[in-house]
Amino acid sequence: MAIPITVPRLGWNMEQGVFVGWLKADGATIRAGESLFTLESEKATEDIEAFDEGVLHIPANGPSNGDVVLVGIIIGFVLQPGEPIPIAPLTPVVGKEGLGVRGSESRTKNTTFKQGASPPSPQSSPPVTGEREQDHPASSPRARRTAANLGLDWKAATGTGRTGRIRERDVLAMAAPVSSTRRIIAERMLTSLRSTAPVTLTTTIDATNLVKLRKEWKDGLVPSYTDFFVKSAALALEKHPVLNSRWQNDRIVPCDGIHIGIAVDTDAGLLAPVVRDVLRLSLKELSTRTHDLVERARQRKLSLNELQGGTFTVTSLGAFGIDAFTPIINFPECAILGIGRIRRCPVVLDEQIVIRDQVTLSLTFDHRITDGAPAARFLQTLSGLVENPNFV
């Protein structure tokens, strides 16, 4: 029996994804465990594994590379030798829902198919000639305006109009991957603000010794200040485990291990890949690990696993000249540490005005889980480590 290949759900809130491309050719023999195709979700790109053996059948009207596809739809089949090719509806593409169609049930019913499936309209225009296809496709003025407003190239959209004309909905569908990343971020930020009682503490501490120490690191990969703060935060969390716990079903649950997310600014938006078991890593190891994660985050090559399971997050806006800010907790974690820029300042030290390196730390914590004093004590510990970096 033909086994359908469907679009899997990657992550709890995924409803659609971008079909990146097949990794096997039509007719290829597939063994279980081999990668079949690549699918991009809001936050990660995954190779999807085959669970069955057989011959891959890619229908002609299946999704093209770059199409937005709904979770759950059939995009191909694994056939047993000699098995006939099944006749089945294929490739509903997001944004092709009929106008005015409401609810997911009718959406599935009303999705139009990419080729062949819709009956020719009695009023259809003369067939598009080969030459015409060389040009960009027909598009509605509204679609072009919407594309311009969204900063998109309408020519890249897949037209779903009667004659293949690109309509506004096609442009909106094209915008979906970008806007859904944004949507996920928005939802998470709002969830955090609605579900926690955030309080931000700021303190300015001396980083002169840290700056000095970093200058001494010469060979190989020099750990970044962020690496240093991540490591220091892990050490401080070990002493103040309440900041490494989470609120869960009216209970405060301590987390297993210290896994710190690092906020990374990417073209697609904010991502926070997680460095696991920070305490087990030396500063150098940590540095190698974060370097790799940041690189792959920017290339959108992180696996979903690498984006999940954090217990605390560190975010730095120092590179942009920001001193203090009020970071939003990466829910359901307890706290997030914001690092400002390191700056040379006149400071009173032993009744003398001297030039020192200063850094401001901004700690947002969930006041439901802990109180101001414990959070402040955590900051004190952290400050101590920064001011005496050799302990790290």
Place this chain on the structure above:
Amino acid sequence: MASTPIGKDRLLSLYRNMLLIRRCEEQLAKSHQRGLIHGACHTYVGQEAIAVGVCAHLRTEDAVFSTHRGHGHALAKGVSAEQLIAELYGRATGCSRGRGGSMHLFAPEVGMMGTSGIVGACILQAAGAGYSFKLMKSAGVAVAFFGDGAVNNGAFHEGLNLASIWKLPVLFVCENNEFATEIPFRYAAGNPTVASRAASYGMPGLDLDGNDVLAIHAAAADAVQRARQGGGPTLLECRTYRTRAHAEGMGDFTYRTREDVEAWKPRCPIVQLRANLLKAALASEGELAALETQVAAAVESAHASAEKASWPEPASAATHIYAKASTSPGTAAPGLMREITYMQATLEALTHEMARNPRIFVLGEGIGKRGGNFKTTAGLYDLHGPERLCDTPISERGFVGLGGGAAMTGTRPVIDFMFADFILDAVGEIVNQIAKIQYMSDGRIKMPILLRGCIGIGHSAATHHSGNYYPMYAHFPGLRVVVPSTPYDAKGLLHHALRCDDPVLFLEHRELLSLKGPVPEGDYESPFGQAAVVRAGKDVTVVALAFMVQRALKACETLAAEGVSVELIDPRTVAPLDFETIARSVQKTGRLLIVDEAFAPFGIGAEIAAQISDHGFDDLDAPIRRLNGVHTPTPYSPPLEHAVVPNVEAIAQAIRALVAE
């Protein structure tokens, strides 16, 4: 043939007025040659006795209507030489503010109600003014001056007959100068006299020497008196000759000889009167010479000031096409809501307006005692009598043109034409006169006329009782065109139409007449140019007109069940057309379908589509679609008839197709 003795002052005044016309015409001929006149110039040289002889009996409030050769009539009715000359020079101080030139002279302030470039229109308008005077019980008299070219035109026949059956106070003054431009009257008429035609209409007809001012003066005295006393109209045929070309600069001797013209010159009315005055020792040579010098100086000075007068502002080129909205439409005290029919709704509005405004009268076939073919005037005859509910002969051009003249002179006619097809005979009056008068008079004459009747296909009425025609009327500036689709709108729009000063085509789809709907008891006005959003929606905009609104509404319900949300807009008036509401809707939906029973080519849908492409191009997510009645005369047999009108399923299908675009 002067039957009553005329005093010296009156004689000198006749002489002076003829001379003024002559000197003005000579000045204009000269100015034409010098290039001061920018268009045509039709002079009245040789015919002065007629205008002067007739107008000597007129009061300021009496109304004169004339033709393309109207300089003399204007001057004789009291337009100043300077206003006349400035008009031909195209100046802001001209009697028509530079809008008319030689053929379109308006000075309502002195009762010069207009000259027209269209032959025959003045006959009907004068009859209409006569109707106003009769209805308002004033002693006013209306005069139509026209040439022999007008008497073979339907307007002559219809106008004289209507004036006669209603005993209207009108003088029909035919200036028979032997040629209609170049066509000889002896060739163009089977009956060689005009005067004798009066017998056909049951009115007195006089055959007069048009170059004898005293003869004209005497005959006009009788006719004017008869008219003022309710004795009805008179036809005066004044035989005369123009001794200049039809128009300045035009060759004159292709249709007549130099000798013919020379032979008439000794019969010049001015020369004749001068000789008679001297002969009868009623004036001395010195007196007349002094008067001649005085007139020459007056004309010279009129020319000088006209030449110096300022030009009209280009920015004013399109003002006064419509009257200013007189009052803001009130929606006060609408009262109890009932379910009544479309027809009952309009009858309520008309009944109410006729009670409050004695200047309203209705003209039409069978609208008197019978109460109208569609019961449009049921019960009103008993309230207001035959003058305000006036049955007409089948004389469409006649009573429409007459209505125009009545509207120009202070009353508010309602022309109940039954079927829109019937008044195609009167389209010239509607388009050339009624629509243009407010503009041509620079807003000094109002045109409050309501033209109402049925449009639309249905009940096997076939092609002469089923036309829509509103796109045609909407094409012309100066007309309001109303196509209500519900009883509520029909009542409110009719109230508004009967209070606005513009000509209104009020077109009622026959298939809607028995449609019932909620209508408040009280009076309320629905303003023109405000579309109704009949049903709000988000996926596609459908604009439907008249009966199609009802069908489109049903199609919307079908589509709602299919998950398509349609916004249905009824423009209610096609002139003015509320593009804003349509554009706002398209901004939301990106899709537009126009459903119209009227023909597609050059129609309302084409206009809406052009406007939306112009102003809402970027809003469009699909091409604009039209669904129209088939472009064919209307057939009779039910299957054929059904095939030419969009039905509910066709509308639904058109919406589906547009959604799939």
